Amino acid sequence: MLLAIDAGNTNVVFALFDGDEIKARWRIATDPRRTGDEYAVWLMQLMTIQGFAREQVKQIIISTVVPRALHNLEVLSQNYFDIVPLIAGEGDAGWGIDLDVDEPRSLGADRAVNAIAAHAKYSGDVIVVDFGTATTFDVVDFNGAYKGGIIAPGINLSLDALVGNTAKLPRIAIEAPRSESVIGRNTEDQMLIGVFWGYVAMMEGLISRLRSEIGRPAKVIATGGLAILFDRHTDIFDAVDAELTLEGLAILAKKAAAR
Structure with a gap:
């Protein structure tokens, strides 16, 4: 095993x-x-x-x-x-893909592993959105080359910054607002609308810009802990793949054994 x-x-x-x-x-x-x-x-x-x-x-x-x-x-x-x-990324477990970016050595291992798994599992161009401490958007072309991406603060980091730098705002849980309305009637609802729907708008806007720049149809694959929550409230994801990073590691290990 x-x-x-x-x-x-x-x-x-x-x-x-x-x-x-x-x-x-x-x-x-x-x-x-x-x-x-x-x-x-x-x-x-x-x-x-x-x-x-x-x-x-x-x-x-x-x-x-x-x-x-x-x-x-x-x-x-x-x-x-x-x-x-x-x-991962060293010796027999080298990436084995083209890292077509200015500073390949600075790329996080998790993002490279996601790129490997996304190319292996999904055809064509792919955008991987990974909800972690930071939220990352990674572009993998149809040949499997990693082309770059975006790093944004994770939603919990955004909330921590909001609560930690204000005197009276309470800490709230990350969840979908109870109403589709974006006019909050109390402080907690206003915060949740700002954090949740603001994050959805950021994702939809960035993915729209990425797709436009890629210039070809691109599947959007979401992974990470909050992917399922956001998937219920937007149609931008083509698939939610909770095991993408782990499966990328398994692919690397299999290739290393073959070497």
Whole structure:
């Protein structure tokens, strides 16, 4: 089995693959100070609860946008699974796609992995919208080349900035407004309308501009935690693919094994 580890700014996701199928996944808050031993205690318990033995893991691949977290994840792999992990974008797990941007080395691993998976799963030009700590828009052309994209503050970051820099505005949960009206009748509703519908308008506007600049039909694939919420209130997405990043890691691991 393959253990794919995706370390993002907010969470680290662990997924067990049996072939192309995800058999289990677990999530823990990202903390660069968490040691390999701490990861092991947490992960081994969860694997045991769901009936998996660490001896079943034959390959590990790690993708991270938090450089300080990498060492401890490598310690987990080597000390507790006796496996030298693949690092996404390095060595045998090199991207294998054209990064047609000014500074390829600055591209986040998660975005490159999404590009690989999107090209493998969807034909033609693709725009990937990933709802994470930041919301990213990535353009992949019909040949599989990564052409660039957009980085915007995630909706929770936007809300944190609004609440943290005002004296009287309350903290609210991210959810769809109860009414389609954009005229709020109280402070909480006005905030939710501004954050939620403002975010939908931003996405629709940016995707419209991206499609116009691409000049060819482009599928829009959404991934990340809030993709399903927004999908209910806009028709801009052609598909919601919650497992896109993990499946991209599995594709990279498979190619590395073939090499």
